[in-house]
Amino acid sequence: MSGSILVVNSGSSSFKYQLIDILTERRLASGLVERIGEELGRVIHTVSGTGEQQDETSFETPIPDHTSGFALMLNAFGEHGPSLEGNAPVAVGHRVVHGGARFHQPTIVTPAVVRDIEDLAALAPLHNPGAVQGIEAARSAFPSVPHVAVFDTAFHQTLSPAAFSYAIDAGLAERFRIRRYGFHGTSHRFVSCAAAEFLGRPVEELNQIVLHLGNGASACAVAGGRSVETSMGMTPLEGLVMGTRSGDIDPAVLFHLHRKAGLGVDELDELLNRGSGLLGMSGRGDMRDVIAAAESGDGPSGLAFEVYLHRLKHYVGAYYAQLGRLDTIVFTAGVGENNALVRAGALEGLEGLGIRIDPQRNEARSRIARVISSDDSSVTVLVVPTNEELEIARQTLACTGRKGGLRADGRPQSAESASVVPEGLPSGRLL
Ligand SMILES: Nc1ncnc2c1ncn2[C@@H]1O[C@H](COP(=O)(O)OP(=O)(O)O)[C@@H](O)[C@H]1O
Ligand SMILES: CC(=O)OP(=O)(O)O
Ligand SMILES: [Mg+2]
Numbered sequence: 088m089s090g091s092i093l094v095v096n097s098g099s100s101s102f103k104y105q106l107i108d109i110l111t112e113r114r115l116a117s118g119l120v121e122r123i124g125e126e127l128g129r130v131i132h133t134v135s136g137t138g139e140q141q142d143e144t145s146f147e148t149p150i151p152d153h154t155s156g157f158a159l160m161l162n163a164f165g166e167h168g169p170s171l172e173g174n175a176p177v178a179v180g181h182r183v184v185h186g187g188a189r190f191h192q193p194t195i196v197t198p199a200v201v202r203d204i205e206d207l208a209a210l211a212p213l214h215n216p217g218a219v220q221g222i223e224a225a226r227s228a229f230p231s232v233p234h235v236a237v238f239d240t241a242f243h244q245t246l247s248p249a250a251f252s253y254a255i256d257a258g259l260a261e262r263f264r265i266r267r268y269g270f271h272g273t274s275h276r277f278v279s280c281a282a283a284e285f286l287g288r289p290v291e292e293l294n295q296i297v298l299h300l301g302n303g304a305s306a307c308a309v310a311g312g313r314s315v316e317t318s319m320g321m322t323p324l325e326g327l328v329m330g331t332r333s334g335d336i337d338p339a340v341l342f343h344l345h346r347k348a349g350l351g352v353d354e355l356d357e358l359l360n361r362g363s364g365l366l367g368m369s370g371r372g373d374m375r376d377v378i379a380a381a382e383s384g385d386g387p388s389g390l391a392f393e394v395y396l397h398r399l400k401h402y403v404g405a406y407y408a409q410l411g412r413l414d415t416i417v418f419t420a421g422v423g424e425n426n427a428l429v430r431a432g433a434l435e436g437l438e439g440l441g442i443r444i445d446p447q448r449n450e451a452r453s454r455i456a457r458v459i460s461s462d463d464s465s466v467t468v469l470v471v472p473t474n475e476e477l478e479i480a481r482q483t484l485a486c487t488g489r490k491g492g493l494r495a496d497g498r499p500q501s502a503e504s505a506s507v508v509p510e511g512l513p514s515g516r517l518l
Contacts, residue, residue, distance in 0.1 A: 089108075089109070089110055090108075090109055090174075090175065090176070090177040091106050091107060091108050091109060091115060091174045091175070091176050091177065092106075092107050092109055092176055092177065092178050092179070092180055092480040092483055092484060093105075093106050093107075093171075093176040093178075093179045093180070093225070093229070094106075094107065094179070094180040094181075094182075094476040094477075094479045094480050094483070095157075095179065095180070095181050095182070095221045095222075095225060096182040096475055096476055096479070097153060097181070097182060097183075097214065097217040097218040097220075097221040098213075098214065098217065098302070099213035099214055099217060100121065100122060100123045100124055100125070100217075101119060101120060101121035101122070101123060102119075102120050102123075102153060102156060102157075102217065102221055103117070103118070103119050103120075103475075103476065104117065104118050104119075104120075104160055104476070105117040105118075105476035105477070105480070106164075106169065106171075106174060106176070107476070107477060107480045108174075109177065109480070109484055109489075112477065112480075113135065114135050114477075115134075115135055115169050115174060116132065116133060116134050116135060116164065116168070116169055117133050117135075117476070118130065118131055118132040118133060118160060118163060119131045120150060120156040120157075120159060120160055122150065123150045123151070123152060123153060123156050123217070124150070124151065124152065126149065127147050127148070127149060128147065128148060128149060128150030128156070129145060129146070129147050129148075130145060130146055130148070130150075130156075130159050130160065130163055131143060131144075131145040132144050132145070132160070132163035132164075132167055134167055134168055134169060142167070144163070144167050152220060153217045153220035153221050153224065154220050154223070154224045157220075157221060157224035157225065157228070158224070161228060176229060176232060177232060177487070177489060178232050178233045178234070178235060178483050178484065178487045178489070179225045179229055179232060179233075179234045179235070179483070180193075180234075180235050180237055180476075180479040180480055180482065180483030181196070181218060181221060181222050181225065181234060181235065181236050181237065181479075182218065182237055182239070182273065182475060182479055183204055183214075183215065183218045183222075183236045183237065183238050183239070184211045184214035184215060184218065184238075184239045184240075184270055184323065185204075185207045185208075185210050185211035185214065185215050185238070185239070185240060185268065185270075185322075185323075186207070186236075186238030186239070186240040186241060186268075187203075187207045187210065187240070187264070187268070188264050189203055189207075190203075190236070190238045190240070190241065191238075191241055191244050192238075192241060192486075193235050193236065193237045193238075193241070193482040193483065193485070193486040194235065194236050194238075194486070195233055195234070195235055195486065195487075196222055196226070196233075196234040196235065196236050200236060201219060201222060201223070204218060204219055204222070204236065205219050210268075210321065210322050211270075211322060211323060212356070212360065213323070213360060213361070214323065218236075222234060222236070233486075233487045235482070235483040235486045235487065237273055237478075237479045237482050237483065238272070238273075239269075239270040239271055239272045239273055239323075240268045240269060240270060240272060241272055241273075242269070242272025242273065242275055242276045242314050243267075243268060243269030243270075243272050243307075243314045243317055245313040245314050245315065246267065246269065246314060246315065246316065246317070247315070250267065250315060250316050250409075251266045251267040251268075251269075252266060252267075253265060253266065253267070253320075253321075265321055266321060267317070267319075267320045267321060267325075268319075268320070268321060268322075269305070269307070269314065269317035269319050269320075270303070270305060270317075270319040270323045271299045271303070271305045271307070271317075271319070272307075272314065273475045273478045273479060273482075274297075274299050274419065274420065274473040274475050274478070275297045275299060275305075275307040275309065275314060275317070276314075276478060277473055277474060277475065277477070277478040278297050278299070278417055278419045278471050278473050279293075279295050279297055279307075279309040279312060279417070280312065281456060281471050281474075282295060282297075282415055282417045282456070282469050282471050283312075285456040285469065285471065286415070286467065286469075290311065290312040291311045291312055292311070292414075293309075293311070293312075293414045293415060294308075294309070294310050294311075294410040294411075294412050294413050294414050294415075295308075295309040295310075295413075295414060295415045295416070295417060296308055296309075296402075296403060296406045296407070296410070296413065296415070296416045296417070297309055297417045297419065298399065298402075298403075298416065298417065298418050298419065298423055298433070299419050299420045299423065299473065300327070300399075300418065300419070300420050300421070300422035300423035300426075300429065301420035301421045301422065301423075302329065302330040302331075302372075302421065303319075303323055303329050303330070303332065304326070304327040304328070304329045304334075304420070304422070305317055305318045305319045305323075305326055305327060306318045306326065306327060306399070306402040306403070306406060307406075308406040308409050308410050310410055315409065315410070316405075316406055316409050318334075318402055324359055324360060326398075326402070327395075327398050327399060327402065328364050328365065328391075328394055328395040328398050329364040329365070330364055330365055330366060330372040330373065330374075331360065331361045331362065331363060331364050331365070331366045331367070331372050332359065332360055332361075332363055332364045333359045333363035333364055333367070334364065334398060335398070336359070341355050341359075344358075365377050365391050365395065368387055368390060368391035368394065369385070369387045369388040369390075369391040370387065370388075371388060371391075374395075374421075374422045374426060374429065375426075376388075377391055377392055377395075378392060378426075378428060392432075395429070396429065396432040396433050396435075399429075399432075399433040400433055400434070400435075400436075400437070403416065403433065403434065403437070403442075404437075404440075407440060413440075413441075413466050414466065414467065415466065415467045415468070415469055416434070416442065416466055416467075416468045416469070417468075417469045417470075417471050418430050418459075418468075418469070418470045418471075419470070419471050419472065419473040420473055423470070424470055424472050424473075427449045427450050430444065430449055430459065430468075430470070431444055431446070431449055434468065440466070441464060441465030441466050442460070442464060442465075442466045442468065443460055443461045443463060443464035444459055444460055444461070444464075444468060445459060445460060445461040445462075445464075448460070448461075453470075454472060455472070456469060456470065456471045456472065457469065457470055
């Protein structure tokens with residue numbers, strides 16, 4: 088069958104989109120709507136031509152929310168193509184960050200599903216609200232096609248109780264569904280499969296550590312294609328140092344700030360989610376700016392960079408130990424794909440563990456998957472570009488029960504069983 092799938096990947100203050108041909112998996116168009124809610128936002132719309140050829144347009148305008156961002160995206164398609172009438176999407180796929188205990192699989196969007204995603208917003212305050220706006224705008228623009236929500240949390244349903252449980256009061260944990268859910272699962276799944284494909288080995292044979300280093304960042308230990316450990320927790324706040332998020336912190340710091348600095352719970356939430364990480368430490372949330380400032384001698388930026396690398400190395404060591412044997416370390420997402428300094432710094436001094444980066448390979452610039460370890464490294468270190476949108480398109484197609492060129496690899500399920508409530512959990516119970 089022919090047609091396309093529109094994928095919307097909503098973030099906190101931005102969203103990415105792709106229109107993907109379902110027969111060929113070709114990206115027909117892609118774009119970024121960013122700085123939503125700031126004084127001036129920006130839309131970048133790229134139309135794919137033949138081969139590597141691309142036609143990019145960008146413009147700046149205030150974008151108060153995701154709903155108006157979605158309308159601007161539709162205008163960009165109207166003005167610059169490809170025509171959404173000529174390439175009418177047969178389905179729309181949406182990235183949703185938190186699926187809680189309710190969503191284990193790609194799920195056809197209904198009003199009840201939207202309500203549940205809204206209810207989970209407290210646990211992903213930077214992400215779920217934007218996703219809901221994106222879903223509502225898309226449903227009114229494309230009312231007659233199925234919309235599918237694909238959850239970041241789904242890939243981590245394979246964590247063992249030892250990996251997903253926190254050491255707190257068991258009754259409270261049970262009652263409030265307090266556990267590690269893990270995020271970036273769509274990316275960790277895509278990248279671990281793409282790494283195996285690149286190496287020409289079955290994913291079932293490989294033990295991998297995937298480092299998704301974007302604005303948000305997480306590490307994932309993948310054994311035989313299954314997530315066995317991941318650094319984000321009940322919310323996308325735990326783990327690595329991020330652009331504006333603290334990652335791991337002693338929870339007693341919060342009690343102390345409450346008692347001594349008089350900060351309330353909402354202020355603490357805001358502080359850790361939006362005012363910490365690289366931004367909190369150095370005044371700069373973008374890794375490029377942090378590195379530039381550190382190189383020109385700014386002390387706080389230098390320290391922020393060191394803390395970022397220190398934490399990354401900590402997780403590499405921990406996950407190596409959890410896996411017991413390690414075949415590959417894979418860097419992905421904005422920082423991981425583009426920054427050689429971060430990659431080298433994170434793995435520096437690990438030669439004793441059989442991990443050796445080749446400096447020349449690491450410095451080489453490329454947009455495709457590549458090896459950056461030396462030939463005598465027993466662990467193969469890779470850079471593999473993520474493509475959450477393509478993975479979402481594949482899962483969306485499979486969930487709608489349609490057939491296309493998009494591979495589902497037998498992973499997502501059909502529409503009839505798409506919305507699954509885990510055993511023992513009353514429907515409507517999200518957490
Ligand atoms: N060359 C680079 N060096 C360091 N960081 C980079 C580079 N290119 C992009 N980034 C960072 O990548 C991040 C965006 O990555 P991305 O994976 O798109 O994140 P998200 O999906 O969370 O927005 C930005 O914070 C940006 O600073
Ligand atoms: C879950 C998460 O942190 O996503 P992102 O990196 O897109 O902000
Ligand atoms: Mg991202």
